[in-house]
Amino acid sequence: MIALLARDLRLAVRAGGGFGLGLAFFLMVVLLVPLGVGPEPDILRRIAPGILWLAALLACLLSLDRIFALDFEDGSLDLLATAPIPMEGVVAVKSLAHWLVTGLPLTLISPVLGVLMNLAPAGYVWLVVALALGTPALSVIGAFGAALTVGLKRGGLLLSLLVLPMYVPTLIFGTELVKRGAAGAAPGTPLLLLAGITLLAVALLPFASAAAIRANLK
């Protein structure tokens, strides 16, 4: 399992691995918003939580189809399925690798983009907390979508259509948490719900993803 994590991380940073693509996309989207919306600080401040979360979500979506499709194409997935590690473990490790390559860097760089979006000062901590709590769910749910579409040629669009609706709860509570944090309101409820969604997704979805992969390998 550790070998698999190490391999996926190594592949991500090698040429063509896609590390940084999601991050660059996140940066670009957030940079483009002030250009499109205009420089009014009040408007930017109001839409900042939503834009930051949407951009994070899209950046995450961008790399989802790589989670299993590449391993499927070169036969690794067949070999992993016959290897002495459970498919659930493979899915969990690959989701973790995806989060380490996309979700974690997004979370770490988000305060810088908060400045660009004129986020209220009280909101920075909550932005990082919300992304740290919410992005693991994005990776795990995304891995589920990737597992469902794994044998399909050009399944990327279908993957997006499958996954985006499942991202809605995370988006709602993640944005709400940042909004409340920025406004100085009590963040308890969205914080707990966001953490709850992530825990539920992390606990249950690897099993569903593993079943989907087994069905798709047939």
Next chain:
Amino acid sequence: MVMDVKDLAVARGGVTVLEGVSFTLAPGQVIVLRGANGIGKTSLLRCLAGLQPAVAGRVTGEDIAYAGHADGLKASLSVAENLRFWADVNGMAGVDGALQAMNLAALRNRRAGDLSAGQQRRLGLARLLVSGRAVWLLDEPTISLDAASVGLFGAVLRFHLAQGGAALIATHIDLGLPEAREFDLTPFRAVPRGDGAFDGTFA
């Protein structure tokens, strides 16, 4: 006995292609699967490897390593890195022996993506040596190998058998293994029935 197959039926694309397949594989034995294209050699091997469910019948046998048409190599990793990954996954230590055996030692730091097709295939077969499994299920293992490499692979296979391993190989060429038992799948071709019947000519 490392593998026992009884009355197995396997399907491809929802259509049963083989029925009533029975055989046993003992340690040190190698069985070569024969049969025309589309008869279901790959489907049978995938079923035995646990990658697809059997339509009917029973398979006993564990400790299986499968090698299909694709080698499972990552182009951006080096030869040694690719092999070490599979050794780690299977809980085996050391890849040097396997690299030597498949004549890849000189290429160990090359990117797998820069290898020729035959060299990639050799690396894919070297993976079997670090799998630590007793039963090798091989689907056309000699594709893109030259005569010398086929000989190399034959030697590796013989070593594996001498150690009490076993192998089931789907191939059309002669591997130079006189001890190999041939198993022709033609008599087990499933009888087409009703609509959507399987037509061998389109397989």
